Amino acid sequence: MEIVMAIVVGILFMTATYLMLSKSLLRIIVGTGLLSHGAHLLILTMGRLKRGSAPLLGEKGPYTDPLPQALILTAIVISFGVTAFFLVLAYRAYKELGTDNIEKMRGNRGNE
């Protein structure tokens, strides 16, 4: 199961990288979203995948680690907020600058 997860995470990172290297702002945002999904799955995998045991220390038998899920929830909330903000910003930038092409947004020609 860990192998499958590793491959899934790898594919997510790969797609995210591909999307983030494109010029369109919207694709970049989708890319960052995928990147954080990959990171969340990675946490889940790194906390050992286990089924059927309670997240309680001191009970008899094996226990599941509840911490990765708490971490993922926090990370999801944060990435939700950041993505939402990014979308608003991209929309404003599109309205103001008239393009969603990163290349065309460049300004700031250095030492003038």
Added chain:
Amino acid sequence: MNNLIILPILIPFVTAAILIFFHKKVKVQRWFSALSSIATIIAALVLVQKVHTDGIQSLNISSWDAPFGITLVSDMLSALLVLTTSIVAFVCLIYSFKSIGAEREKYYYYPVFNFLIVGVNGAFTTGDIFNLFVFFEVMLMSSYVLIVLGGTKIQLRESIKYLLVNVISSALFVITVAYLYSVVGTLNMAHISQRIAEIGQPGILSVIAVLFLIVFGLKGAIFPLYFWMPGSYYAPPAPVLALFGALLTKVGVYSITRTYTLFFYHDQGFTHELLQLLALVSIIAGVIGAIAYWDIKKVIIYNIIVAVGVILYGVSVMNIDALTGSIFYLIHDMIIKAALFLLVGIMIAITGTSNLKKISGLIKRYPGVGWTFFISALALAGIPPLSGFIGKLLIVQGGFEGSSYVGAAIVLMSSLLVLFSVMKIFINGFWGVHRAYENEDKAPVKWLLISPVILVILSALYGIGTEAILPYISQAAETLANPSMYIDAVLKE
């Protein structure tokens, strides 16, 4: 158990939440945030004194015991940084009153400002690696808003770049924490350190160390990762820029310091050599930028990179002198960078441009601004008895003791070039033919000058009163040099 630790985080948080209700009433917001800022300073002062007399303080949030719940830990380094942050925040706040403009003030400037302080103070105080990530995000979210507030074209463009860089580095942070968690199985920083000491830092942990260096290096702007900073910091107005320059990069530097002294000190041949190399290249790259540019904002922004390099060089040497020097220099740099950015802000407010070639002869009408700038330039370069001197002296001394002669020489040389880069501003901007500028009479120079003057006086006191401050700083350095002190304070309460 000591709830005092939470106060420097809680006070700005409460303030921010309350100010959301008053976003139309600018005056209420101003005074309320000024008062709460003073309260934060007082809380931080009490905290520093408490840590000084009673040793490291820790607080297990929500009454969960140490390795299981989130712990806030205030050792001397954290407490001092929290104090400096609160002071810088207060000063920038006063400066904002007359420079930020009613538009921004009505659009939640003060609440967001306070959220930023929550994030910075939290990041300095937390003793949990994932909680550090959360406070980073609080800080970053507020910085996104502050950088884009006002919505001019250049701000929108730069904030997209800034946001993208930070979103990627946050994802990397989560990935790194995931790897670390799979190796050591805990998130409490003291506990991590203990576990790493047990298994003796195998190869995978060096990988994690380098990943952490990348994550925090992106925030702290070390050599190959500073590319986003000159552009992004160029966009926001002066008080925000001062906050960013003085605080945000320093949080990255603090995190590198913390992780490299508490977690990854077993394989110094690899990790610390790498850190040292990057720090030295940062110094060189920063100095080149600072000398090359003729834009006053850019010159100071590149000086941030130099300072980050100097501090991290001291950390990478890892002996007690160098660490003491690094902490000295870290606090000095927070104060003086804020002062310089605020002064540059005044110059821009007067002249309406940041191009040095279009500015000259300011000292005739504004001798106060000129001499304050002169003193802070000297302090930045480290001329005794001002505050930069003792820090650099100790770092260089530590470098020689650790027989890293080339590094120490580069740090020394960099001081000269830093002095040159800021004196360039002084000579070209303040001397020369007096010119008339359009907005000259509108700029509330007298009010704006209060803040940098406070900071410069602090910096001078910090330099002259070294004897009095040294016990505090060496206490901080001692904790960094002996991770067991930190571990004992957190885990054996």
Added chain:
Amino acid sequence: MRSNNNIILETTIKVVLFIIVLFSVYIFFAGHYYPGGGFIGGLMTSGAIVLLLIAYDIKTVATILPVNYRTMTGIGLLFAIGTSAGSLLFNVPFLTHAFGHIEVPVLGEISLHTATLFDLGVYLVVVGVTMTIIQTIGEDE
């Protein structure tokens, strides 16, 4: 502008809206011992409001629900901070919660927990922030 073409949507929403809101309230309280809680409940409520926005337009929704979402965020924050800072008064670590059980005549034993108040804060903040974001994008069409 209100178009009259979406009779089906409008009629359905009048029914579905209440189901969603009720379910979100249920989820919110379920978060006490089972999966659920303020965050997911808040998202669901804002989902319901977004449905309203799709069926009607911003102005109509503003008259139906005259809520200032930014103030709502502030109130939520105050709830969350208040509950967590209350622990300072009792000199226990920050965020420590208190709980107890009471007997209510008809309903039987009910457990009370200050974490619910905290969660209420989270709920308000989530609804407030989400709706603020959506309104910011939606307003200038």
